[in-house]
Amino acid sequence: MSGKCYIGPDLQGPTTLKETCDVCIIGSGAGGAVLAAGLVERGLKVIMIEEGGYYTKDDFDLNEAHAFDKLYQDRGLRATAELGISILQGRSVGGGTTVNWTTCFRTPDRILKHWERVHGIEGLDSETLRPHFESVEKRLGIAEWPFESANANNKVILDGCRKLGWDVAPLKRNVRSCANSGYCGMGCPVSAKQAMHKTYIQDALEAGLLLFADTRVKRIETKNNRVVAIHAQALDRESGKETGAKLIVEPKVAVSSCGAINGPALLLRSGINPNGRVGKRTMLHPVVGLPGIYDKPIRGFYGAPQSISSHQFVDRGEGKAGFFIEASPVHPVIGTFAFSGFGAAQRDFMATLAHNAVVLGLTIDGLLPEDDGGTVSLRADGRIHVDYPIRPFMAETFLEAHIRLAELHLAAGAREMRTLHTEPLFIRSTSDIEKLRDKSYGLLEHPIFTAHQMGGCAMGPDKETSVVGPNHQHHHIPNLFVVDGSVFPTSLGVNPSQTIYGMAHRARDFVAEAV
Ligand SMILES: Cc1cc2nc3c(=O)[nH]c(=O)nc-3n(C[C@H](O)[C@H](O)[C@H](O)COP(=O)(O)OP(=O)(O)OC[C@H]3O[C@@H](n4cnc5c(N)ncnc54)[C@H](O)[C@@H]3O)c2cc1C
Numbered sequence: 001m002s003g004k005c006y007i008g009p010d011l012q013g014p015t016t017l018k019e020t021c022d023v024c025i026i027g028s029g030a031g032g033a034v035l036a037a038g039l040v041e042r043g044l045k046v047i048m049i050e051e052g053g054y055y056t057k058d059d060f061d062l063n064e065a066h067a068f069d070k071l072y073q074d075r076g077l078r079a080t081a082e083l084g085i086s087i088l089q090g091r092s093v094g095g096g097t098t099v100n101w102t103t104c105f106r107t108p109d110r111i112l113k114h115w116e117r118v119h120g121i122e123g124l125d126s127e128t129l130r131p132h133f134e135s136v137e138k139r140l141g142i143a144e145w146p147f148e149s150a151n152a153n154n155k156v157i158l159d160g161c162r163k164l165g166w167d168v169a170p171l172k173r174n175v176r177s178c179a180n181s182g183y184c185g186m187g188c189p190v191s192a193k194q195a196m197h198k199t200y201i202q203d204a205l206e207a208g209l210l211l212f213a214d215t216r217v218k219r220i221e222t223k224n225n226r227v228v229a230i231h232a233q234a235l236d237r238e239s240g241k242e243t244g245a246k247l248i249v250e251p252k253v254a255v256s257s258c259g260a261i262n263g264p265a266l267l268l269r270s271g272i273n274p275n276g277r278v279g280k281r282t283m284l285h286p287v288v289g290l291p292g293i294y295d296k297p298i299r300g301f302y303g304a305p306q307s308i309s310s311h312q313f314v315d316r317g318e319g320k321a322g323f324f325i326e327a328s329p330v331h332p333v334i335g336t337f338a339f340s341g342f343g344a345a346q347r348d349f350m351a352t353l354a355h356n357a358v359v360l361g362l363t364i365d366g367l368l369p370e371d372d373g374g375t376v377s378l379r380a381d382g383r384i385h386v387d388y389p390i391r392p393f394m395a396e397t398f399l400e401a402h403i404r405l406a407e408l409h410l411a412a413g414a415r416e417m418r419t420l421h422t423e424p425l426f427i428r429s430t431s432d433i434e435k436l437r438d439k440s441y442g443l444l445e446h447p448i449f450t451a452h453q454m455g456g457c458a459m460g461p462d463k464e465t466s467v468v469g470p471n472h473q474h475h476h477i478p479n480l481f482v483v484d485g486s487v488f489p490t491s492l493g494v495n496p497s498q499t500i501y502g503m504a505h506r507a508r509d510f511v512a513e514a515v
Pocket residue numbers: 026027028029030031032049050051052088089090091092093094095096097099100101102103104105185215216217218257258259260262263266306451452453483484485486495496497498500
């Protein structure tokens with residue numbers, strides 16, 4: 001049996017296509033793809049619906065402007081309600097994996113233990129997840145990227161941490177025959193990245209998956225606490241507008257794999273929120289960055305975007321949130337994204353781009369008792385509203401991260417750092433670092449961004465405080481599952497994709513049993 005992929009123009013309006021299936025999966029990213037391949041392999045009839053387009057290597061032209069437009073949610077301009085946090089999130093067949101920077105970590109044991117202790121999630125420990133991780137690591141070629149292959153941007157982390165005596169380690173990446181080009185965020189032009197469209201979705205299509213790309217699910221229809229239909233609309237790829245062609249799928253089991261933010265929003269639009277918990281505990285790993293200028297060329301736009309990290313500060317003691325350190329690629333659009341100045345100041349900053357190394361502090365949100373992250377809700381017109389307050393402990397974490405990133409840059413030989421505040425602080429020596437304490441880190445006082453959206457459909461055993469059970473099944477609608485990063489009750493303290501792959505691999509049996 002072999003499957004089929006419908007893309008936008010295949011469904012022309014005004015028509016209504018009706019389909020039935022065993023499982024309908026909404027979303028084709030890290031969670032949806034791994035799940036789909038396993039279900040098709042078990043002989044089930046699976047339909048997958050993805051609002052983004054189906055692109056492959058020949059579509060990826062290394063151009064940031066094209067990539068943001070085609071491959072990111074809201075054309076790369078998604079943000080929280082006050083525009084204080086920029087949200088980079090994928091939107092194409094493959095979801096975030098088409099554009100992600102390929103960093104892979106298994107879920108830290110301490111996080112799984114926290115989920116058990118604080119959120120009551122049993123049966124999800126490192127040993128249970130091990131065979132699932134081993135399987136995805138094999139399929140996706142997840143392996144360590146050697147220190148020798150790291151670009152100069154990442155070597156700043158290596159050099160700085162070694163001089164300071166901090167923890168530092170090479171990262172694992174899901175690549176095969178990677179050309180070290182540095183363009184992961186624009187879609188891999190040589191298919192070295194083992195993204196979902198190239199791996200699990202291809203496997204699933206070969207085994208019989210029916211995939212509708214350029215098709216947005218508008219509503220999940222329920223009756224007597226059962227999903228009875230999924231209502232979707234075909235989209236015109238260029239304008240993003242609905243073409244008038246409709247798709248109605250009547251599945252035995254429905255799965256939301258739309259990712260954090262969109263997944264909770266779909267449940268809210270469908271009126272599926274019996275305990276009011278949908279959209280709550282949305283986590284972002286909020287990021288502050290610090291560019292450092294070096295005399296030598298860094299050229300952070302070339303080479304694997306991330307290859308070295310430091311987990312020196314993941315545990316800062318009671319009452320404090322931890323953070324971890326990674327690098328950011330330094331392409332022009334992403335550079336201007338972070339830079340808050342205009343005109344001549346921006347021109348001067350861009351003129352130094354090739355000599356800039358950008359290091360990031362990613363805050364581990366959701367672990368402190370007072371930290372329940374942000375909230376996804378709907379505006380009156382149905383559009384998504386993301387609210388994420390910067391509480392005092394978070395501002396303190398941003399400041400501490402900046403202090404440590406400045407120490408790192410100085411140790412690695414930076415000539416100067418320029419913070420991204422509206423009124424920047426220039427740091428040239430250790431004595432300048434203390435001046436960071438006079439800067440503010442609230443919303444819109446310093447650029448914050450996220451590429452790791454998690455939570456919003458939190459997992460847990462309690463029907464009143466969580467959305468799905470530890471087996472991903474909705475507490476109130478037994479033929480609805482959520483399989484993506486939205487089920488995490490906290491953030492992870494590591495990049496999330498491999499946890500999502502592993503949990504989706506584990507969820508295959510649970511979903512199949514419900515058919
Ligand atoms: C620039 C960038 C870099 C990143 N780098 C890394 C990294 O190096 N390592 C790492 O671990 N993680 C990284 N991530 C994050 C990682 O890719 C995501 O955490 C992961 O892909 C999330 O998986 P998911 O299954 O939850 O959702 P996604 O992968 O986001 O998939 C959800 C899919 O559902 C679709 N969808 C949503 N709503 C609907 C609807 N109503 N109808 C139909 N389809 C819908 C979306 O278009 C999307 O394709 C990065 C992300 C970005 C954006």
